[in-house]
Amino acid sequence: MASNKKQKRKILIVMMDGFDPAYLQASDMPHTKQMIANGFYKTVKGVMPSVTNVNNTGICCGGPPSVHGITANSYFDLQTKKEEYMDKAAMVLAPTIFERGAKLGMKSALMTAKKKTQSLLRTGAEIRLAAEAPKDAEGGGIDWVARLGPPPDIYSPEINHWLFRATQIVLNETNTDLAYFHTTDFPMHMEPPWGEKSLFHLSEWDKLLGETLDAHPDLEVYMSADHGMNFKSRCYDLNKVVPNKGGEIFFAMSAERDPYVKHHRTFGGTAFVWLNTPGDFERVADICRRLDGVEAVYDRYTAAARFLLHADRIGDMLVTGDINTVFGPLEGKDGVEEMPKEFRTHGGSDEAIAPLIIYNREVDPRLWRELAYNFDLTKPIGF
Ligand SMILES: [Zn+2]
Numbered sequence: 001m002a003s004n005k006k007q008k009r010k011i012l013i014v015m016m017d018g019f020d021p022a023y024l025q026a027s028d029m030p031h032t033k034q035m036i037a038n039g040f041y042k043t044v045k046g047v048m049p050s051v052t053n054v055n056n057t058g059i060c061c062g063g064p065p066s067v068h069g070i071t072a073n074s075y076f077d078l079q080t081k082k083e084e085y086m087d088k089a090a091m092v093l094a095p096t097i098f099e100r101g102a103k104l105g106m107k108s109a110l111m112t113a114k115k116k117t118q119s120l121l122r123t124g125a126e127i128r129l130a131a132e133a134p135k136d137a138e139g140g141g142i143d144w145v146a147r148l149g150p151p152p153d154i155y156s157p158e159i160n161h162w163l164f165r166a167t168q169i170v171l172n173e174t175n176t177d178l179a180y181f182h183t184t185d186f187p188m189h190m191e192p193p194w195g196e197k198s199l200f201h202l203s204e205w206d207k208l209l210g211e212t213l214d215a216h217p218d219l220e221v222y223m224s225a226d227h228g229m230n231f232k233s234r235c236y237d238l239n240k241v242v243p244n245k246g247g248e249i250f251f252a253m254s255a256e257r258d259p260y261v262k263h264h265r266t267f268g269g270t271a272f273v274w275l276n277t278p279g280d281f282e283r284v285a286d287i288c289r290r291l292d293g294v295e296a297v298y299d300r301y302t303a304a305a306r307f308l309l310h311a312d313r314i315g316d317m318l319v320t321g322d323i324n325t326v327f328g329p330l331e332g333k334d335g336v337e338e339m340p341k342e343f344r345t346h347g348g349s350d351e352a353i354a355p356l357i358i359y360n361r362e363v364d365p366r367l368w369r370e371l372a373y374n375f376d377l378t379k380p381i382g383f
Pocket of ligand 1: 017018051052185226227
């Protein structure tokens with residue numbers, strides 16, 4: 001007997017870590033390109049600092065850091081004078097898409113490569129899996145390792161394929177209405193878009209997408225990225241460079257700092273600087289602006305306004321690098337180091353870019369201008 005019951009929506013949000021539009025262009029991804037041809041596509045802005053936690057939380061909460069509060073991968077605790085990871089759910093000030101869906105009775109799954117995302121975006125998801133640590137998975141009652149074998153190393157492209165198979169299990173076998181699928185950008189850090197391993201990574205990933213769409217032809221897919229990726233040739237340690245040039249600061253921190261050191265040695269294109277006294281601003285800003293490769297220097301409130309940041313959760317000063325330049329802790333006393341030629345990372349304004357793809361969901365063309373940032377990805381979902 002034919003049922004006239006309205007079909008339940010099934011939603012897949014893909015947060016493809018480090019998926020610079022250049023990777024989309026260079027890779028053999030027929031199913032992804034089919035979604036573009038038959039759906040909605042736009043290249044959009046990412047948020048500064050262009051690091052993962054900032055943009056991942058933005059996509060998951062549907063807003064900028066001024067709303068959700070995650071302004072970097074780390075924060076500097078002024079009391080203990082220690083850098084701490086910004087990866088706890090309690091720091092997120094806005095509801096996740098999982099919490100918003102739960103109000104409508106929808107069940108969600110958070111499927112991520114990285115442990116830090118399981119702790120940051122956990123709220124409201126019934127099933128939670130970080131491929132890096134399947135023994136800490138929560139909900140769903142699935143023995144992931146028994147089903148899929150042990151996950152490949154977190155520093156491998158194959159871990160994203162393993163995670164996609166886990167996401168297929170969630171879509172095929174559980175009553176999950178919405179799955180949030182977050183990969184690792186390790187393959188993008190390792191190779192440019194034309195690299196052999198990168199091509200392998202994305203074409204295999206795309207095959208799994210094809211399988212998934214065959215099994216669920218009506219699956220709504222919302223896909224974007226947290227940031228792009230570029231070669232970088234130079235790194236500054238502002239904790240050393242500024243004093244070397246006669247200035248004084250309390251502390252400088254790379255907004256990129258996270259536990260995944262093999263990716264980028266914690267170097268990134270944005271630094272937060274804390275001053276000893278507000279009166280030091282002009283002197284320190286002048287020193288930073290004269291450094292080759294420094295793109296711009298902002299005071300706290302200008303930076304917050306310009307980049308939609310939460311003013312209480314950044315430094316007194318925000319320094320950005322040009323396309324070649326990053327910031328982070330260095331060994332030598334000079335405070336500047338040339339990077340090896342294969343070094344790729346993100347964090348600056350040149351990586352604040354992402355593709356935005358929506359498939360199987362009609363997008364009102366009048367929304368074109370409103371879909372300006374990666375955090376606008378979930379707007380057309382409608383809750
Ligand atoms: Zn990332």
